[in-house]
Amino acid sequence: MDVLHNLALGFAVALTWQNLLFCAIGCMVGTLVGMLPGLGPLATISILLPLTYSIPTGGALIMLAGIYYGAQYGDSVSAITMKIPHASSIVACIDGYQMTLKGKTGLALFTAGVSSFIGGSVAIVVLSFLAPMLGEVALLFGPADYCALMLVGFVCVSFVTTGSLLNGMAMCLIGVLLGQIGTDVNSGTQRFTMNMPFLADGIGLVSIALGCFGIAEITKNLDNKDERTPFSGTIKLIPTWPEFKRIFPSALRGSVIGSFLGILPGGGPVIAQFAAYAVDKKVSKYKDEIGTGCIEGVAGQAAADEAAARTSFIPLMSIGIPENAVMALMMAAFMIKGIQPGPNMIAGHPDLFWGLVASMWVGNCFLLILNVPLVRYWLTVFKIPYSVLFPSILFFCCIGTYSINNSLDDVFITATFGFIGYMFLRLGLDAAPLMLGFILGPMLEENMRRALLLSRGSFTTFITRPISGTLLGLIGIFIAWQVVAFYLQARKTTARHQQPA
Amino acid sequence: MAISLAFGLVSLRYPIGHFSRAGPGLFPLSVSCLLFLIGLFTVVRARFVERVPLDFKVKNIAIILASLCGFAVVSEHLNMIAGIVFMVFCASFAGTASYSVIRNLKISAGLIAVALAFQKLLGFNLPLY
Numbered sequence: 001m002d003v004l005h006n007l008a009l010g011f012a013v014a015l016t017w018q019n020l021l022f023c024a025i026g027c028m029v030g031t032l033v034g035m036l037p038g039l040g041p042l043a044t045i046s047i048l049l050p051l052t053y054s055i056p057t058g059g060a061l062i063m064l065a066g067i068y069y070g071a072q073y074g075d076s077v078s079a080i081t082m083k084i085p086h087a088s089s090i091v092a093c094i095d096g097y098q099m100t101l102k103g104k105t106g107l108a109l110f111t112a113g114v115s116s117f118i119g120g121s122v123a124i125v126v127l128s129f130l131a132p133m134l135g136e137v138a139l140l141f142g143p144a145d146y147c148a149l150m151l152v153g154f155v156c157v158s159f160v161t162t163g164s165l166l167n168g169m170a171m172c173l174i175g176v177l178l179g180q181i182g183t184d185v186n187s188g189t190q191r192f193t194m195n196m197p198f199l200a201d202g203i204g205l206v207s208i209a210l211g212c213f214g215i216a217e218i219t220k221n222l223d224n225k226d227e228r229t230p231f232s233g234t235i236k237l238i239p240t241w242p243e244f245k246r247i248f249p250s251a252l253r254g255s256v257i258g259s260f261l262g263i264l265p266g267g268g269p270v271i272a273q274f275a276a277y278a279v280d281k282k283v284s285k286y287k288d289e290i291g292t293g294c295i296e297g298v299a300g301q302a303a304a305d306e307a308a309a310r311t312s313f314i315p316l317m318s319i320g321i322p323e324n325a326v327m328a329l330m331m332a333a334f335m336i337k338g339i340q341p342g343p344n345m346i347a348g349h350p351d352l353f354w355g356l357v358a359s360m361w362v363g364n365c366f367l368l369i370l371n372v373p374l375v376r377y378w379l380t381v382f383k384i385p386y387s388v389l390f391p392s393i394l395f396f397c398c399i400g401t402y403s404i405n406n407s408l409d410d411v412f413i414t415a416t417f418g419f420i421g422y423m424f425l426r427l428g429l430d431a432a433p434l435m436l437g438f439i440l441g442p443m444l445e446e447n448m449r450r451a452l453l454l455s456r457g458s459f460t461t462f463i464t465r466p467i468s469g470t471l472l473g474l475i476g477i478f479i480a481w482q483v484v485a486f487y488l489q490a491r492k493t494t495a496r497h498q499q500p501a
Numbered sequence: 502m503a504i505s506l507a508f509g510l511v512s513l514r515y516p517i518g519h520f521s522r523a524g525p526g527l528f529p530l531s532v533s534c535l536l537f538l539i540g541l542f543t544v545v546r547a548r549f550v551e552r553v554p555l556d557f558k559v560k561n562i563a564i565i566l567a568s569l570c571g572f573a574v575v576s577e578h579l580n581m582i583a584g585i586v587f588m589v590f591c592a593s594f595a596g597t598a599s600y601s602v603i604r605n606l607k608i609s610a611g612l613i614a615v616a617l618a619f620q621k622l623l624g625f626n627l628p629l630y
Contacts, residue, residue: 054623166543173536177508177529184525189515191525192508215565222561222595387599388608391589394565395612398572398588399619399627406626411573415566422562428553445528457521490549 003128010354014362019062022055023359026063027366030070035078035381041071042432043217045329046209047396049336050403057337058352062359064333068326069120069309069360072269073367076112076302077375081105082382091273092305095290095297102293106236107243111295112302113372115251119303120364122255123262123310128357130263130311131346134318138343141319143451144461148468148475149321150444155475156264157324158433165482168433171424175437176444178203185442186449198409205332207401207410208438211417212424212431214397218390219422237372246295250280254300258307263314264323269305276304310360316341317353321440325432328439502540509533564595581629585612 013019033044045064052060080096092112099108141149158168181192182202193199239247254276261272280300281290290297313330315323320342322328334341339349346353370378401414424431455461463469508529518524568591576584589609593600619625 051619051623054625166539166546170536170539170543173532173539174504176532177504177536180508180529180532187516187525189525191515191529192511215569219562219565219595222565223558387593388604390595391592391605391608392612394568394588394592395585395615398569398584399616399625402576403625403627408573408577411569415569415573418569419562419566426557441532448528449523452520452523455521457519459520486546493549 003132006350006354007128007358009350010356010358013058013351013355014062014358018056019059019355019359020362022059022063023066023363024366026066027070027073027363027370029063030067030072031074031077031367031370031378032381033067034071034074034076035378041068042209042326042329042435043213044071045326045333046206046213047393047400049206049209049329049333050400052333053336053403057339058355060337061330061333061352061356062363064330065313065356065360066363066366068330069306069363070367070370072305072309073113073116073371074378076116076298076305077109077371077378078382080108080112080298081379091277091301092298094277095293098291098293099298104293107239107295108293108298109375110237110239110372111247111298113368113375114247115254115299115302116306116371117364117368118248118251119255119258119306120310120367121361122252122303123259123307124357124360124364126259126307126311127314127360131314131318131353131357134314135343135346138319141467142465143447143454144465145467145471146321146447147444147451148462148471149319150440150447151475152471153321153323153440154433154437155478157436159478159482165479167429171429171431171433172437175434175439176441178208178434179438179441180445185446198407203413204401204404204410205329205439206404207413208417209329209435210397210401211414211419212421212434214393215414215418216421216425216431218393219418220425221386222390237375243295246286247299250284250296250299251303253279253283254303254305255307257300258304259311261304262308262311269308269312272304272308273301276300313356317345317356318343320345322436325435328436332439502537502544505533505536505540509537561595565592568592568595576628581616581627582613585609585616 014023029044029048030041033041044067048064048067052063055063076092076096079092081100082097096108096112099105154169154172155165158172159165179202181199183190183200190200254272257276257279258269258272261275262269277290277297277300280296281287284290284296284300286294286296312323312327315321316327316331320331320340322331331341334345339345339352397414398411401410402408404410421431424434451461452459461468462472512526512529512533515526515529516524517526517530520527568588571591572584572588575587586609589605589612593605593608613629616627616629620627620629
């Protein structure tokens with residue numbers, strides 16, 4: 001019953017009028033960001049991070065979390081009505097858009113909204129029970145285990161986001177090296193600063209995030225010159241009872257799948273959606289209709305999407321290791337506010353942890369109202385032309401980056417990373433692993449040095465400890481599988497080229 | 502590979518130490534070596550995969566970077582309101598077929614109002630005027 005007691009404490013924190021306001025702002029901004037092109041949750045959290053300096057810790061974290069899970073809700077609206085996924089709702093385009101073509105937009109939006117609510121609610125229960133348990137397990141982790149866990153995160157994120165382990169790992173390592181710029185905390189040596197005083201504290205996280213995600217993404221959208229026709233059809237939101245009944249089995253399946261996949265390193269909403277959609281295609285009573293625009297094709301993936309977004313907070317808050325780039329940024333937000341996420345956070349700051357958990361449920365209710373009865377008003381957002389939108393985004397990037405240190409030098413650094421991020425984008429390299437590498441790099445170094453110090457320089461400590469040995473074994477198997485897959489693919493390609501015409 | 506060499510060679514200038522008591526250069530050197538190896542594998546792999554043309558447009562990124570740098574320079578030497586106006590007018594050259602002075606003035610006015618709200622309500626230290 002401890003959990004219920006703690007949740008009561010959480011609701012007492014989350015239901016103060018200030019925190020309700022921050023939660024509502026977060027959900028509204030998140031929904032807006034999910035709908036609009038050119039700004040994902042990653043870029044938005046980076047932009048708003050400096051703006052939260054003057055907000056109390058609890059309110060700031062509640063707002064940033066609201067942006068993240070709110071964006072998952074909003075994204076499905078643009079995917080269903082116009083077949084444009086911005087943040088993650090790729091799968092919603094399949095059946096959701098088919099339903100729009102059949103004139104069932106209202107039903108699809110209702111299904112997505114209600115399923116997301118179910119997914120979010122299930123994930124909050126999982127989060128409430130699992131995070132404290134995992135926090136206790138995390139106390140068994142030594143420096144070598146943390147190193148292995150971070151490496152697992154690098155490998156998973158690299159593969160999942162870029163699809164190529166080599167490209168992803170390269171980006172991760174570049175991030176780790178960028179994280180080395182500045183003063184070494186152990187020896188006081190200034191590393192890679194090129195005698196520039198403003199680099200002594202390292203490169204600002206916000207500058208990299210805004211450059212690589214904000215500026216690069218704006219330029220990509222300008223290059224593509226996508227002209228979108230706003231949705232102008234009619235919306236009938238309330239479904240019939242038989243339609244309503246069809247939502248639940250699929251949404252519950254999606255919630256369980258999403259909750260599980262959200263916890264795994266490298267996991268998150270995108271994988272959860274695909275997995276839930278695939279499972280529905282196999283086991284649903286209406287599996288033959290999936291793909292042609294049916295309720296199950298929208299419900300399962302929407303629930304999984306939302307559930308995974310919530311449970312991805314579990315590794316961050318209980319172990320202190322973010323499992324994707326958005327969580328890495330959330331970790332930065334925690335650290336800016338002077339809180340180290342990890343096993344001691346739940347015991348040390350129960351009001352903050354349980355307040356955040358309770359606020360997620362409050363946010364869930366806000367989002368249900370915003371995305372079901374009020375959805376037709378949100379659709380007018382699509383009428384804002386991009387020529388008005390992008391100077392505003394640039395403005396927020398400039399103000400955000402300036403206000404960290406009140407220094408215009410940071411604007412130049414952001415511009416530099418904007419160019420680098422754009423180059424990465426054009427080369428087909430995803431900057432998300434770079435972000436993870438940048439944030440975890442100093443932690444990896446610290447734990448590696450500590451592990452080697454304890455083992456008197458012996459690397460066997462990484463293999464003999466059960467947790468790190470298992471995790472490194474998994475990495476080894478994964479890399480071997482990648483090598484074999486590449487070899488087989490290369491052989492197939494060569495055989496195809498050698499075939500006579 | 503160039504990035505790994507840049508970081509790797511510079512890290513040789515710092516004390517490396519030994520594994521049981523690592524110096525500030527050891528970790529960046531190890532990571533650079535790993536990155537170099539990955540670069541090498543990528544080069545080898547590139548010989549087995551089909552070539553893809555690089556889609557790179559200089560105009561838009563150049564305008565966006567110029568507007569950002571212009572914002573910083575104008576804000577430093579004049580004030581931030583002028584910097585915002587410069588940024589909007591400069592950035593609008595990117596991507597859009599129709600350039601409208603009136604639209605830019607309206608956007609600038611809106612953004613200056615937001616900046617003033619940040620300064621007065623949230624306590625941001627913005628050198629607006």
